[in-house]
Amino acid sequence: MKSDQGVRARIIRTLGFCRKELLSVLRQPRLLVTLVLGPFLILLIFGLGYRESPHPFRTLLIVGDEEARVAAERADLSEAFGASIDLVGTATDVDEGMRSLEGGEVDLLIIAPEDSMATLDKGEKAVFEVVHGEVDPVVRTSIDLIARLAVDEINRRVLAEVVGTAQQETQEVDEPLADLREGSDRLVASLEHGDDPESLAEAQALNERLDELEGSLGRVQGVEPQLVVSPFDVTITQVNEVSRSAGVFYSPGTLVLLVQHLTLTFAALSLVRERQLGLTEVFRVSPLAGTESLVGKYLGFGAIAAIVTAVLTLLMSVFGVEVRASVAMYSVVMALVILASLGLGFVISGLSRTDSQAVQYSMIALLVSIFFTGFVLPLDRLAEPVHVVSYMIPATYGIQALHDVIFRGVAVELGVLAGLVGYALVLGAAAWWMVRREVVARPA
Amino acid sequence: MPNAHGARPVSTSGLTKDYGDGAGVFDLDIEIDAGTIVGFIGPSGCGKTTTIRMLTGVIAPDSGEVEVLGERPVAFRPRTRARIGYMPQHAILYPELTLRENLNFAASLYGMPYRRRRRIKTLVDFVDLAGAMNRLPEEASGGERRRVMLASTLIHSPDLLFLDEPTAGIDPVLRRKFWDRFRELAEAGKTIVVTTQYVGEAAYCDYVAVMAAGRILTVDTPDELRHKAYGGDVIEFRFDRNLSSDEMASLESLPEVASEEWVGPGVVRVVVADPERARTVVADWASERDIELSKSEAYLAPFDDVFVELISRLEAVGSHEE
Numbered sequence: 001m002k003s004d005q006g007v008r009a010r011i012i013r014t015l016g017f018c019r020k021e022l023l024s025v026l027r028q029p030r031l032l033v034t035l036v037l038g039p040f041l042i043l044l045i046f047g048l049g050y051r052e053s054p055h056p057f058r059t060l061l062i063v064g065d066e067e068a069r070v071a072a073e074r075a076d077l078s079e080a081f082g083a084s085i086d087l088v089g090t091a092t093d094v095d096e097g098m099r100s101l102e103g104g105e106v107d108l109l110i111i112a113p114e115d116s117m118a119t120l121d122k123g124e125k126a127v128f129e130v131v132h133g134e135v136d137p138v139v140r141t142s143i144d145l146i147a148r149l150a151v152d153e154i155n156r157r158v159l160a161e162v163v164g165t166a167q168q169e170t171q172e173v174d175e176p177l178a179d180l181r182e183g184s185d186r187l188v189a190s191l192e193h194g195d196d197p198e199s200l201a202e203a204q205a206l207n208e209r210l211d212e213l214e215g216s217l218g219r220v221q222g223v224e225p226q227l228v229v230s231p232f233d234v235t236i237t238q239v240n241e242v243s244r245s246a247g248v249f250y251s252p253g254t255l256v257l258l259v260q261h262l263t264l265t266f267a268a269l270s271l272v273r274e275r276q277l278g279l280t281e282v283f284r285v286s287p288l289a290g291t292e293s294l295v296g297k298y299l300g301f302g303a304i305a306a307i308v309t310a311v312l313t314l315l316m317s318v319f320g321v322e323v324r325a326s327v328a329m330y331s332v333v334m335a336l337v338i339l340a341s342l343g344l345g346f347v348i349s350g351l352s353r354t355d356s357q358a359v360q361y362s363m364i365a366l367l368v369s370i371f372f373t374g375f376v377l378p379l380d381r382l383a384e385p386v387h388v389v390s391y392m393i394p395a396t397y398g399i400q401a402l403h404d405v406i407f408r409g410v411a412v413e414l415g416v417l418a419g420l421v422g423y424a425l426v427l428g429a430a431a432w433w434m435v436r437r438e439v440v441a442r443p444a
Numbered sequence: 445m446p447n448a449h450g451a452r453p454v455s456t457s458g459l460t461k462d463y464g465d466g467a468g469v470f471d472l473d474i475e476i477d478a479g480t481i482v483g484f485i486g487p488s489g490c491g492k493t494t495t496i497r498m499l500t501g502v503i504a505p506d507s508g509e510v511e512v513l514g515e516r517p518v519a520f521r522p523r524t525r526a527r528i529g530y531m532p533q534h535a536i537l538y539p540e541l542t543l544r545e546n547l548n549f550a551a552s553l554y555g556m557p558y559r560r561r562r563r564i565k566t567l568v569d570f571v572d573l574a575g576a577m578n579r580l581p582e583e584a585s586g587g588e589r590r591r592v593m594l595a596s597t598l599i600h601s602p603d604l605l606f607l608d609e610p611t612a613g614i615d616p617v618l619r620r621k622f623w624d625r626f627r628e629l630a631e632a633g634k635t636i637v638v639t640t641q642y643v644g645e646a647a648y649c650d651y652v653a654v655m656a657a658g659r660i661l662t663v664d665t666p667d668e669l670r671h672k673a674y675g676g677d678v679i680e681f682r683f684d685r686n687l688s689s690d691e692m693a694s695l696e697s698l699p700e701v702a703s704e705e706w707v708g709p710g711v712v713r714v715v716v717a718d719p720e721r722a723r724t725v726v727a728d729w730a731s732e733r734d735i736e737l738s739k740s741e742a743y744l745a746p747f748d749d750v751f752v753e754l755i756s757r758l759e760a761v762g763s764h765e766e
Contacts, residue, residue, distance in 0.1 A: 013552055016551075277537075
């Protein structure tokens, strides 16, 4: 049986590689489980364990003296500080508070200003001091925000108190005003029976001014103090009706990262393993063309990635993630993510000298993907020059595209789609060049 | 080498690959005829594998000319590659595929149609692996892996085979089977270029290229190599008693005897130019001295000895020429 060198032979060689890659992966179930279920379980546990509202900070309030301490406890400031602050006690000694903070008994100290009225009388702001020992920048930002919100709430309450007091004080003029009104009414009545029209007109004008004064006073007294200090509120409406839970939001990103990592790792190990085994030497002597080897590998690994994508998509739907745009568009996006990731993997494989080097590069690609693709942080939180790194990773396009397809239910932005297609093509060409270099002998 | 089968499948002239520090292959001139087994024999690192790699197009030479099946190996057309079988030095198999799947993959590399079951069965029988084909390489012995490699090399019925140390690391019985297979292939018209470290395997080749330090020292048939190594044919004479030193000197002074060597009690090996004439002369010489000659027969020295003898002889000639 002689070998064939026509189109049929090319197809047989290509499918030979496809079959070989499929068998190689399926014969390594542990690798498949490690690469797919491992990260999936980690992210699942993270999603289930993630608390959307942070744990409240255990807080000790420090006030100037014992009288203030009793007053503060009576005032029940917990509501004023909000749900993020768990007011565990009130004390008067700052040093004692610092010891509690250093001993880990509390997370925050809020030191109230001493004799704040005297400070305000001097025309200065009374300052609350918040002390903490946090090192995490996210937590520090959170404390900063919570402290400002708490002080805003205190300011609002103080202002409401002031308005309420002012309203009470205006009630003190109600009685003299009523006397004035009575006298004025009597004066108008007596002048109406006389012959002094000028005096009557003056008395009537006086009466009208009293009406205005009573009206103004009534409005001031009738308004709720809370409305005066915070007249506006806000309601938020989400047009796409997608669940706001973090688990749902991170699902598409997780899918893209998992599929990218899986395909990239398989591809990255593929060429380098053949080189280490010495198979490229056999390929160079055979009639194999670089294209046949590469297309076969694309087909083999692509089929595995497609199956994994289908399984993960099913799991996502179990967790309530639904594709709002067309399934065809979703499939196109994932197919492009797989193609681009395979291309990147083959390029990594071409650059690696050993399989451990290829694994290291794959892990670096995963780390870069977590931080720079919009998976954890929105892309606009990164400085513009860093976007170059972001758009060098297929997952960046994939995550953006899936957010459109899954959450917004709209067609993928043309730029994102073009980026993904371009990326897959450029990496595919680079991979072809590298594979060809591997399997075709080079003249001197 | 005489050309008995038409166009020569392999022809080189001044072929050189210099890795520096004396490593590589230098000025390789060789022509190989179709249907022959040509063995490259030499110590480890003498350039055998580099030669095979240049002939197969795995690496490009630095200088010189090389034509294999009428083409430069680095520019082989796919059609030409399909006529070549290459078995590398180490058993290269995908560890996750069974031996049968590895063989199937090799078949697909050559674009063989999927109805290849009969061909695979023939080859599996040819290499005696019928019971082991569903094993993974790690479950197979070294010999079984080598046999699968040989089957993979033969799967597409190549006309020209390059076998780089095909018998390395396998037992003598299996080695003998391999050489029997190679002979069958050569008789079927295949050309086989084979390297080996086992000098004794030279006897199985039609021609042997002796290599040392990246150069071919000589190319000849196994018998001619023996002749070259000892400066003539070796005949072993068995007498009824030990010869005295005077008798040994007398034997060596015979014009038909180039040299002699005492081997054991009453046994002397003599290098001669004309074996038949020498037998008669030595028989007469023994009769004159009342010594009974019980046996005289041609001595085929083991190729290990031939090789050592040849290397020292050729190196001596080389240094004398310098």
